[in-house]
Amino acid sequence: MNLTLFIWRQKGPDKKGRLEQYEAKNISAEMSFLEMLDVVNEGLIKKGDEPVAFDHDCREGICGMCSQVINGVPHGPQEKTTVCQLHMRNFKDGDSIYIEPLRARAFPVIKDLIVDRSALDRVIQSGGYISVHTGGIPDANAILIPKENAETAMDAAECIGCGACVAACPNGSAMLFTAAKVTHLAMLPQGKIEAARRVCVMTDSMMNEGFGNCSNHYECQAVCPKGIKVQFIAKLNREFIKAAIRRRGGF
Amino acid sequence: MLFFRNTVGRKIVIAVTGQLMVVFVVFHLLGNYFNPYSINLPDSGVLLWMMRAVMLISFFLHTFFSIQGELENRRAKPEAYAVKKNLRATFAGKTMLWTGLLIAAYIIYHVLQVKFLILEGSFQEGYVVAAVYVAALATLFLHLYHGIAGFFQTMGWNSERALPVIEKIGKGLAVVLLAGYISIIIFNRI
Secondary structure, eight states: OOEEEEEEEOSSTTSOOEEEEEEEOSOOTTSBHHHHHHHHHHHHHHHTOOOOOOOOSOSSSSSOOOOOEETTEETOSSTTOOGGGOBGGGSOTTOEEEEEOOOOTTSOEEETTEEOOHHHHHHHHHHOSOOSOOOSHHHHHHSOOOHHHHHHHHHHHTOOOOOHHHHHOTTOOOHHHHHHHHHHHHTSHHHHTTHHHHHHHHHHHHHHTTOOOOOSOOHHHHHOTTOOOTHHHHHHHHHHHHHHHHTOTTO | OHHHHSHHHHHHHHHHHHHHHHHHHHHHHHHHHHOTTOTTOOSSSHHHHHHHHHHHHHHHHHHHHHHHHHHHHHHHOOSOOSSOOOSSOOHHHHTHHHHHHHHHHHHHHHIIIIISOOSOOOTTTOHHHHHHHHHHHHHHHHHHHHHHHHHHHHTTOOOTTHHHHHHHHHHHHHHHHHHHHHHHHHHHHO
């Protein structure tokens, strides 16, 4: 199939960017979206033009690097799928595709489609950890955890930190990401010790990094490639209320 | 204060004060239906002034934190997409600031007109006033369409099974309030 692409090109962090038009010719429906971009880039390199810079790593949908906004939706039209696992069979011959970087103040563009998402790492660093020594694998298994809690913790831990929730949110909020981390740790006994402090510190850190507030639009859940639910944000809110009532952790 | 400083805390303050005002809107409708001339309602007294104080404080906290949050949100999203497709966000949700400001303007107008009798005209007499009331009700409907369901999520009273029910209750109550108030205008004009 042949496609018309409108790709965001931006030379550097402080440079002005704009959409540029490219033709992608003879694209197979079996290709992944990133392979299609590889083909376009090969053409650009052959012509002596600068190839389009985009992030990618594992290409099997688990690393969270390949974040792009395709036709106005982070990770494109297929539900619960990262860009690298999105295949060209989701598009038709003659389609126009708009490809833009994730947009938020906390995600400055480095080049073209690559943004700096280290703000999410700093949110994790602020409180997304536990301080107790858990010992080896057998020691961890010595603490019995209800199956339901373990499942919920695992569901929350599925978050790959790709930043699609931030990109889709009209407020540029990272609340779904933060909620996934808070829930994942608060569900387990080892994480409960610092739960009250964690929810306060992580949400404050989120705001300090320049993300917005959550106002219940639920766009985040709709685009999450891992199907993280907004119920985790409700859980975060419950954790916050508990923390505020107990006033633990120096607040 | 944790509730005034933290983003989640402020959201909870907005949600709780919003719901207090929804409770008022419900009782205001019931009062209009069953006791339109406020017979036997006290014009002063501790309870009334307590209620007024709660409403006034709710109004200011709700407005202040909402505007503050909205300004932060705009700063957090400085550049718009060339193409953006919203999958879940509603018109009602995205216009909360504007519908809120319009409702605030209407409340001031309504209080000046009905309570302090400074502004003339009533919806029973003038078509223009009736039209203003209907427009205000439509605006309130949009605001509550997003606001009531959001309250449950913000308070953490939400689960995967509860979400569709909560959304139906929230939107349903918004529809009932709209229909209730508009019916008063219609009955009084016929």
